[in-house]
Amino acid sequence: MNDIWILATASLVASSCALVGVLLVLRRLSLLGDAISHSVLLGIVLAYLVMGERSEMAMMVGAVLMGLLTAGLTQLLQKNPHIQSDVSIGVVFTSFFALGVVLIAIYAGQIDLDQECVLYGEIAFVPFDTVVWGEQSLGPRAFWLALAVFLINVVVIGVAFERFKLMAFHPLLALSLGLSVPFWHAMLMTLVSLTTVASFDAVGAILVVALLVIPASSAYLVATSLKAMMGWALVYAQLSVLLGYGLAVWLDSAIAASIGVMAGGLLLLTLAIQQLLKPKASQLNLS
């Protein structure tokens, strides 16, 4: 039963990441996604410190605020002619992440977080922290969190699919059609932050990036439309979770890391197949 809860949670987390990741990769915001997933740590730590206990709501709010702050602050810094976009991203997220880690170290006694779980996540312990309703146990807390965030992602992306599509492929047209580009950009950043919080428990702050970028990139290689790309990204994400879990059981290694490795492995496999099938330049000349 525990295995099923772990797999279900991981699969929901990976699906959320895949959906949001597709939008990030298409809009060439992979690095901003990387930055937000790091900064969210600070939001979570501050939420812990302010509330004095673990509270999902506070974590969500803290993480989303920190995610939006990261996106906003990088944009603000880029207005300065002496700061390039990647520099602004690098300065902001490393500082936020460093502050988060230092706070964890200083308040080690008061926060139920440590560097281990920041890195690995605690997906193996997910089944032991359950939600209890009355007498009945309703299953792990992390599972419900992941499910809620997945539903939010599906609903928002479903409702605003055309808008996201337009922004991904033709941002200028979107602007000229009167679409509120800043609003939808902020919406995407909110989704990224929410997804990262839900993933934080399961896979840790850093491996979220693997789940955001790698399945979406694999899908980018094979898909020809946005819908297909999202579909492929979901398939790649599920495969990574299943194979990664198997790998972790086999090697007795961290589950989250193994999932990330499998996601990368699948990308490399896709690349290898594509390179082999690609017609050689010499053959093209002959025909």
Next chain:
Amino acid sequence: MADFEWVSPSAWMLTKAFWRFEDANALWVLIGSVLLGMSASVVGSFAVLKRNALIGDALAHSALPGVMMAFILFETQSPLVVLFGAMSSSLLGLFLMDWLPKNTKIKPDAALAITLSFFFALGLMALSYIQGLNVEGKSGLDKILFGQAAAMLPEDLMVLSAVAMGVLLLITLLFQKWRLITFNRQYARSIGIWVKAYDVLLALLMVLVVVIGLQIVGVVLMAAVLLVPVSAARFWHPQLAVILWVAAIIGGLSGLISANISYIAPATPTGPWMVLVLAGFFIFSFIFAPYQGWLVRRIRQASQRSPLHE
């Protein structure tokens, strides 16, 4: 994570003890951190000026699996083995990052994120695998994630200092060439400079610096030490040589301060402290620097407002 007293009189005592150099190991840590800060800032400057600021992040993350593989193969943490493992996997990461956008549809930014997260996942998987093994000498391997300067041995620090000095020396010797290449590649090529070789050499130096920085700053935050000093230094002066000097001073000072903090609070990771110190320097430069700081630009704008508009 052990607890420690945050505000305590002993912190001041420890600071004084630190600066009296009573502890030989602490002195080595100080020298190592300062040299690392300086060399990383200088090498990082060229990457930032080439608009490739986050490459250091990817290189540092890709070093992790190499360190772990080297441990699995040789079961030792001696500095040269670590250096070798880290360098080989960093170079592999560099290659992947370069190859992906050139041969597939994947864009450079996604290639960087893919390399970074894939190699990091590999490294963490190997680390968790090692922790399940029954071998000696595996403790402390996880310290390279966030850095722990206080836990370093003098022999590690000697290797580190030697490499850092070598890097600084090489940059000083070849500064003219790199300056030319950074600002005008075409011209550099036309007067017969072998641009490609200098690019590769710079990438190699970067990998070296990243690798020696792992034990002090850690994998996760190494990027900051490469890119923040030069970004702050650009507010101080327009000239490259001066920028490099300012960056080196900022990097060295932050190494010095974080070595001090690491001595006072040995249980806390060094890397995050160093990054926070750097962030402080960045904010200060952003506001107060005399060339392009926020204050100066404000004053300049105010004085340039011509009376015609009134």
